[in-house]
Amino acid sequence: MTKTIAIVGGTGAQGGGVANVMFKTPGWKLRIITRNADSDKAKELASKGAEVVSANADDEESLVKAFEGAHAIFAVTNFWEHLFTGKSQDESGVIEVEQALKLARAAAKTSTLEHYIWSTLPSAKKTTNGKVTCAHIDYKAEVDDKIRSEMPELAKKTTFLYFGYYATNMVYLPLLKPMEVPGSYGKWVQIVSTAPTTAIPVTGDMTVNPGIWVRQILANPDKSKGKYTTVATETVTLGDMLNIWSEVTGRQGIYIQCSRKDYENLWGVAGDEITDQWDWAQIVSDWTAHVDYVSKEELGIKPEETPGLKATLESLKSLM
Numbered sequence: 001m002t003k004t005i006a007i008v009g010g011t012g013a014q015g016g017g018v019a020n021v022m023f024k025t026p027g028w029k030l031r032i033i034t035r036n037a038d039s040d041k042a043k044e045l046a047s048k049g050a051e052v053v054s055a056n057a058d059d060e061e062s063l064v065k066a067f068e069g070a071h072a073i074f075a076v077t078n079f080w081e082h083l084f085t086g087k088s089q090d091e092s093g094v095i096e097v098e099q100a101l102k103l104a105r106a107a108a109k110t111s112t113l114e115h116y117i118w119s120t121l122p123s124a125k126k127t128t129n130g131k132v133t134c135a136h137i138d139y140k141a142e143v144d145d146k147i148r149s150e151m152p153e154l155a156k157k158t159t160f161l162y163f164g165y166y167a168t169n170m171v172y173l174p175l176l177k178p179m180e181v182p183g184s185y186g187k188w189v190q191i192v193s194t195a196p197t198t199a200i201p202v203t204g205d206m207t208v209n210p211g212i213w214v215r216q217i218l219a220n221p222d223k224s225k226g227k228y229t230t231v232a233t234e235t236v237t238l239g240d241m242l243n244i245w246s247e248v249t250g251r252q253g254i255y256i257q258c259s260r261k262d263y264e265n266l267w268g269v270a271g272d273e274i275t276d277q278w279d280w281a282q283i284v285s286d287w288t289a290h291v292d293y294v295s296k297e298e299l300g301i302k303p304e305e306t307p308g309l310k311a312t313l314e315s316l317k318s319l320m
């Protein structure tokens with residue numbers, strides 16, 4: 001029997017990576033959930049054979065309809081869209097929780113559902129005993145608790161999927177990518193509001209790795225339901241990330257550590273939010289310790305099919 005996976009965010013980075021792999025996974029049909037079925041990305045996915053369905057995470061009823069008949073659901077929310085459209089860090093988190101709970105409640109109402117995969121992050125607040133808070137991760141983690149306390153039947157079918165730091169942050173995101181310094185004879189700087197020794201798990205290739213994790217989560221329900229796991233190929237310090245970037249691009253990258261205030265002056269509220277993340281990462285780089293965790297090895301995820309940071313940057317070299 002062919003099963004249906006509904007992919008929220010299928011037009012974006014995480015869901016797009018899920019779709020790329022699930023298209024090639026026997027036994028699965030894809031249903032892409034989007035606010036705009038007429039976007040180029042939605043049309044491209046439809047041309048590859050996906051069903052494209054309009055729904056909005058702000059509208060629970062639209063999600064209930066969109067999820068009808070689905071056997072698996074991948075769900076993601078986008079904190080940054082709220083922050084970049086003028087909301088404060090906390091306001092963005094509150095909206096993110098509201099959307100995530102609408103997604104979860106709609107999933108709980110889907111009678112055919114066998115597996116829910118919720119894209120989340122570890123709680124900075126809990127893992128540091130309240131020393132550090134960070135909105136774009138803490139609010140997601142709050143949703144995990146609410147799924148367990150308010151929707152226990154859904155919780156039994158849920159895999160809580162952490163995503164590491166995207167390799168593409170160093171390619172596309174002005175806040176996080178190295179910049180060329182005019183008049184420096186070809187030197188590039190990365191200005192970061194933490195020490196180069198700060199380490200974080202990284203996703204590797206976002207075009208395939210999310211899908212490989214989802215495929216293996218679905219193939220191993222007894223190991224993955226009710227558990228946490230992370231789309232991450234390795235844990236890397238920020239200093240080493242820049243060294244790898246330099247090796248790949250052949251450019252001299254120079255790491256410049258700045259203060260929270262400097263970074264906020266540069267990037268506004270997003271700078272403050274990223275600095276919160278680095279403060280947390282200085283204390284916690286092991287994301288497996290505080291939760292019921294299943295490793296990539298236990299899920300049968302093989303290093304040879306999951307490109308890591310260096311291979312990913314090499315594949316994107318022409319864009320850097």
Ligand SMILES: NC(=O)c1ccc[n+]([C@@H]2O[C@H](COP(=O)([O-])OP(=O)(O)OC[C@H]3O[C@@H](n4cnc5c(N)ncnc54)[C@H](OP(=O)(O)O)[C@@H]3O)[C@@H](O)[C@H]2O)c1
Binds near residue numbers: 008012077079163166
């Ligand atoms: N950058 C990193 O290193 C990193 C690491 C870990 C986690 N994250 C988290 O990743 C999340 C963003 O995911 P992403 O990178 O895949 O984002 P993305 O590439 O910007 O895509 C966002 C996706 O979400 C969909 N979407 C947004 N609002 C929606 C709504 N109201 N209803 C239905 N669909 C909606 C969009 O679909 P349409 O536009 O087609 O409707 C789009 O497909 C953030 O919450 C962030 O905290 C990022």
